[in-house]
Structure formats: structure tokens, C-alpha cells
Amino acid sequence: MAFSLSGLMTEDLAIDLGTVHTFVAVRGRGIVINEPSVVAVDRSDGEVAGVGNEALELLGQNPEQVELYRPMEDGVITDFDLAAKMLGHYIRKARGGRSAFSRRVVLGVPSDITSVERYALFQAVQAAGANRAYLIDKGYLAALGADIITTSDERASMIVDVGGATTEIAAVTRSHLIGSRSIRKGGSDLDTAILEHIKRYHNLLIGNRTAERVKMELACALPISKVNSAALENTKIRGQSIVRSVPEMMTIIPSEIHNAIEPILREIINALRSFLEDLSPEVGGDIHGRGLTLTGGGSLLAKLDERIANELHLKVKTAKNPRESVVYGASAMFENPLLLRRFSRQSG
Ligand SMILES: Nc1ncnc2c1ncn2[C@@H]1O[C@H](COP(=O)(O)OP(=O)(O)OP(=O)(O)O)[C@@H](O)[C@H]1O
Ligand SMILES: [Mg+2]
Known part of the structure; x- marks a missing residue:
């Protein structure tokens, strides 16, 4: 057979x-x-009512009935x-x-x-x-999924996976993990920084989903003076006024969002710099020749590749399917x- x-x-x-x-x-x-x-949990009996997309649907249909957990x-x-x-x-x-x-x-x-x-x-x-x-x-x-390590090549490559909560940094060859480091900072921390900024400086409470949308539409890893700002327009957001306890609309400008996320970006870039400094001369030499590859949903932040390239003097590219x-x-x-x-x- x-x-x-x-x-x-x-x-x-x-x-x-x-x-x-x-x-x-x-x-x-x-x-x-x-x-x-x-996961959506039914408030009445504590049982799982739905997972993933279904959990979000349940929450949309009946927000009183279920609670959402990560x-x-x-x-x-x-x-x-x-x-x-x-x-x-x-x-x-x-x-x-x-x-x-x-x-x-x-x-x-x-x-x-x-x-x-x-x-x-x-x-x-x-x-x-x-x-x-x-x-x-x-x-x-x-690194394997981004296809940056090939069978015929035992030179080192560097990969940086910027996820929701973590950033994974690794130096690899096809057959070995030379070294890796994980920092507990990622895309969700940018959302939190935006949310906190808007609360503090605009007295407006917004939800996590609004903060994520602001990040995707408005956040930029480079200072706004260094980019074509026509591509980044002011955005109106809706939230709950802290002072008057009523729904309110507010205009947010790209430069304040850049400033809000800057401390998190700096932490990620500092971790990359210290990882590079700790590599052996051979591995460091390979990586300086080849540059590094970004993966993960967080790598889709506008101009993150350019920002890292400028700061670390390395070629930076984003994988073809970074999230997968x-x-x-x-x-x-x-x-x-x-x-x-x-x-x-x-x-x-
Ligand atoms: N276009 C985009 N611009 C900026 N950020 C984005 C974009 N698309 C997705 N993200 C962010 O990517 C993050 C999720 O990435 P990913 O799916 O890789 O995380 P994860 O694998 O679940 O998390 P972790 O690896 O930390 O456990 C979220 O913070 C999301 O907001
Ligand atoms: Mg991930």
C-alpha cells in the first residue's frame, strides 16, 4: 500500500x-x-460560555451576562x-x-x-x-517561520518578535539557538501607555480597544518631525469625561501619541542594544552583516523598523507574515x- x-x-x-x-x-x-x-465566562454560574471570536460575540450580544478573561x-x-x-x-x-x-x-x-x-x-x-x-x-x-535561517548557512541571524505582552530577542543559526532574551513589553503596553496618557492629559477614559485603534492609526515609532506627517492625521476619539461623567469626543494629535509610547519603545531598543553588546565578536559580526528581522503583530507599528535601524545602525526588515x-x-x-x-x- x-x-x-x-x-x-x-x-x-x-x-x-x-x-x-x-x-x-x-x-x-x-x-x-x-x-x-x-474566554467569556458566564457570570451566573462561572462556566466558560465561549472562547475566542465566539467569546467576543457573546460579549457584544450580552455584556451583562458574560465577563471576558485573558x-x-x-x-x-x-x-x-x-x-x-x-x-x-x-x-x-x-x-x-x-x-x-x-x-x-x-x-x-x-x-x-x-x-x-x-x-x-x-x-x-x-x-x-x-x-x-x-x-x-x-x-x-x-526565525524558522520567517525563513531567515536556511539549511546551507550556519551564519548567525537575529530575530525580534514583538508580541502583545513580550518581545523575544534571539540570535540563531539553522541548528542552534545561540542566545535569547525575553522582555515583558509589547504592543499591549503601548495601548496602556496611550490610555494612561489620554486619561492624564485629557481627563478622558477610553477602553483598551479604542487605545489599540489609536495606536494602529496614529502611533509612529519615529518623531513626527522626521516623517511625512500628511500620512498621520489628527484623530477624534470618544470616551467618558472624568470631570463631567458624560461621553465626550476629543481630538488627539500624532505627536502626543508618539511621546506617550516613547518610554516603552526606548525600553525595547535598550534591550536590543544590550543583547547585541553581549554577543561574541563572531556572532555580532554575522548580525552586523545581515541585519535583523522583525516579527510579531507589534512589529507592524508604523516606522518601528526605521527607528531600530537608526538607533542600532543595523539593516532591519519585517518578515513577510510577521504575525504568523x-x-x-x-x-x-x-x-x-x-x-x-x-x-x-x-x-x-
Ligand atoms: N497594524 C498594527 N500596528 C501596530 N500594532 C499592531 C498592528 N497589528 C497588530 N498590532 C499589535 O500586535 C500585538 C499582538 O501581536 P501578536 O499577535 O504577535 O501577539 P501575541 O503573540 O498574542 O503576544 P505574545 O507573543 O506577547 O504572547 C497587539 O498589541 C496588536 O495591537
Ligand atoms: Mg507572540
């Missing part, structure tokens, strides 16, 4: 369980889950029970009713994950029906049995 029985009976899942967004890919079928990492914060599980339920839901949905004899999962994790956090994730994956779980550094997976790089890299691990074996020794 021309087909492999073990292939039919084994199912391989690649998972990027992000703080903001979850992707699941099934080997042979590509990405099957692309949903927010949120089981991940700062890149790690903060509510184990809800995270396990969310993961279980996504794994069942990804399987689409198919049964498999054995199920392997590659899951991206922050590089500074503690053994307690690692154990919690192992348990969550196993509770969701996987026989084998490989927890692999997100930076390495992002980690899940693509996790999928690619299944095509590399040697790599998977090497990393499984490290995953414990």
Missing part, C-alpha cells in the same frame, strides 16, 4: 498561544485557528484553568472531529519561562489530549526530525 498508516494515525499540531492571539496549524492543512486569546498575561499562563480550557477548545476545534492514535504538539514559549510555568503549559497541552509536547523558544520558531511567523516555525519543526529530536532533549 502506498500510504503510511502511522501518518494517518499521528496528528501534528503547531500552536502559538499568544497573550493576545492564538494560531493553530495542523500539519498538512495549514493554519486552522486564528482567533483572539480570550488567561495569558506577560506571555505566560496566569489562569491555568481557563488557559487549559481555551487550549482544549482550540485543539478540539483544530481536529474537527478527527481521531488520531497519537498527537504531537509543538508550542512556542518565551525564553525566560520558569520551570513552574513550563510544567503548567505541559499539563495544559496534555490535558488537551496530546501525547507529546515540545515547548520550544518562540524566538527560534519565529511563530506558528509557521512550529509547523516547520515537524519537517525536521533531527531538529525536533534535538529540541525535545531540551524540552524535557
Whole structure:
């Protein structure tokens, strides 16, 4: 017979369980889950009422009835029970009713994950029906998924994955993770900085979703004097006046949003600089020759690539599919049995 029985009976899942967004890919079928990492809990009985897009829909339909939770914060599980339920839901949905004899999962994790956090994730994956779980550094997976490490090349590359809550920095070759660092700052911290700024200087309370929209439409990593400001126009936002307790509209200008997010950007850039300073001369030389690649949703912030390039005197490019790089890299691990074996020794 021309087909492999073990292939039919084994199912391989690649998972990027992000703080903001979850992707699941099934080997042979590509990405099957692309949903927010949120869970709606029914206020009356404390049971999970919906996960991901469904949770947001429930909240829209009946905001009094459900409460929205994010089981991940700062890149790690903060509510184990809800995270396990969310993961279980996504794994069942990804399987689409198919049964498999054995199920392997590659899951991206922050590089500074503690053994307690690692154990919690192992348990969550196993509770969701996987026989084998490989927890692999997100930076390495992002590099693999962004296609910046090729088989014929053992020179070092640098990858920076700017997520919602974390920024993963890694120096990698095809077969090795040379070094990595995780800082607990990402796109959601920019939202919080915008929200706080508007509260403090405009006496206006806005929600997280409004803050995120302001970031996407108005925020820029370069000072406004250095960009074509015609592309960035003043924006009107709606919120709740703190002084008068009524809904109010206000005009926000791009330069104040740049100033509001600047401290977070500086923290990220300082972490990149110190990571580069700690590299060996050989690795540093490779990276100065090749530049670095940005992945993650946070890398879509306007002019972030130019800002990093200016400050670090490096070539910077953004991956083709920055949000999906980690899940693509996790999928690619299944095509590399040697790599998977090497990393499984490290995953414990
Ligand atoms: N066009 C855009 N401009 C600026 N930021 C963006 C854009 N699109 C997405 N983002 C931001 O990207 C962040 C989410 O990125 P991503 O999906 O990579 O995070 P995550 O993987 O869930 O988080 P983490 O890796 O930290 O656990 C959010 O803060 C979101 O606002
Ligand atoms: Mg991520």
C-alpha cells in the first residue's frame, strides 16, 4: 500500500498561544485557528460560555451576562484553568472531529519561562489530549517561520518578535539557538501607555480597544518631525469625561501619541542594544552583516523598523507574515526530525 498508516494515525499540531492571539496549524492543512486569546465566562454560574471570536460575540450580544478573561498575561499562563480550557477548545476545534492514535504538539514559549510555568503549559497541552509536547523558544520558531535561517548557512541571524505582552530577542543559526532574551513589553503596553496618557492629559477614559485603534492609526515609532506627517492625521476619539461623567469626543494629535509610547519603545531598543553588546565578536559580526528581522503583530507599528535601524545602525526588515511567523516555525519543526529530536532533549 502506498500510504503510511502511522501518518494517518499521528496528528501534528503547531500552536502559538499568544497573550493576545492564538494560531493553530495542523500539519498538512495549514493554519486552522486564528482567533483572539480570550474566554467569556458566564457570570451566573462561572462556566466558560465561549472562547475566542465566539467569546467576543457573546460579549457584544450580552455584556451583562458574560465577563471576558485573558488567561495569558506577560506571555505566560496566569489562569491555568481557563488557559487549559481555551487550549482544549482550540485543539478540539483544530481536529474537527478527527481521531488520531497519537498527537504531537509543538508550542512556542518565551525564553525566560520558569520551570513552574513550563510544567503548567505541559499539563495544559496534555490535558488537551496530546501525547507529546515540545515547548520550544518562540524566538527560534519565529526565525524558522520567517525563513531567515536556511539549511546551507550556519551564519548567525537575529530575530525580534514583538508580541502583545513580550518581545523575544534571539540570535540563531539553522541548528542552534545561540542566545535569547525575553522582555515583558509589547504592543499591549503601548495601548496602556496611550490610555494612561489620554486619561492624564485629557481627563478622558477610553477602553483598551479604542487605545489599540489609536495606536494602529496614529502611533509612529519615529518623531513626527522626521516623517511625512500628511500620512498621520489628527484623530477624534470618544470616551467618558472624568470631570463631567458624560461621553465626550476629543481630538488627539500624532505627536502626543508618539511621546506617550516613547518610554516603552526606548525600553525595547535598550534591550536590543544590550543583547547585541553581549554577543561574541563572531556572532555580532554575522548580525552586523545581515541585519535583523522583525516579527510579531507589534512589529507592524508604523516606522518601528526605521527607528531600530537608526538607533542600532543595523539593516532591519519585517518578515513577510510577521504575525504568523511563530506558528509557521512550529509547523516547520515537524519537517525536521533531527531538529525536533534535538529540541525535545531540551524540552524535557
Ligand atoms: N497594524 C498594527 N500596528 C501596530 N500594532 C499592531 C498592528 N497589528 C497588530 N498590532 C499589535 O500586535 C500585538 C499582538 O501581536 P501578536 O499577535 O504577535 O501577539 P501575541 O503573540 O498574542 O503576544 P505574545 O507573543 O506577547 O504572547 C497587539 O498589541 C496588536 O495591537
Ligand atoms: Mg507572540
